[in-house]
Amino acid sequence: MRSRYTAYAMGSGDHLFRTWHPRTRPADIEPDQALTWIGLDVVDVVDGAADDTGGIVEFRAHWRSGEGRSRQSGTLHERSTFARRGGRWVYLGAETRV
Template sequence: MTSPSCPCGLAEPYGNCCGRRHTGAAAAPTAEALMRSRYSAFVKQDAGYLLRTWHPRTRPERLDLDPGMRWTGLEILGTSGGSAFHTTGTVTFRASYRGGSLHERSRFERVDGAWVYVDGDFPGQ
């Protein structure tokens, strides 16, 4: 029996892809990998992972996720920096949900060697 592919859009099964990041078994090696794992965390309603991977200076005290939200796909539109050789990076993406989509340019930084989400803006809005 084949496992379904990861919600982040990669062909790997969730457990071998973003699931490893959600459990803490593996860290995201790039800003894009972190962004994909954060999208998957929204799909899976994993607020704990989202808060753990949010920069301490911009992290909210709590995160209330809408249980009725149905995310339907992720499209990476562009990246800048964010590799093993960088300390900052951006990922521009479109995340689709039932009834619409979210277009964001997210900023990431390394904190103690780990990629974290800083903030984002919404191009064209």
């Protein structure tokens, strides 16, 4: 989860592609360059230990966009599902929270 957040923050679509399950990933993954990711809070973790085949991470990722009067900020609150595939964790999908 943290590596995917970092990939969004650094604009690394390649890492996002490699860590997204092929069954659920879109054909093109390009982070929104207009957003600046400014913080990550992990709220809850379910499973995901070394011997687990799946896990869930609930998080809040904080962002901002624009400058001056047009500056906006917000929080993405999501509960993401991961699966172990070939010994590596991959992102399956998410439920957005309010």
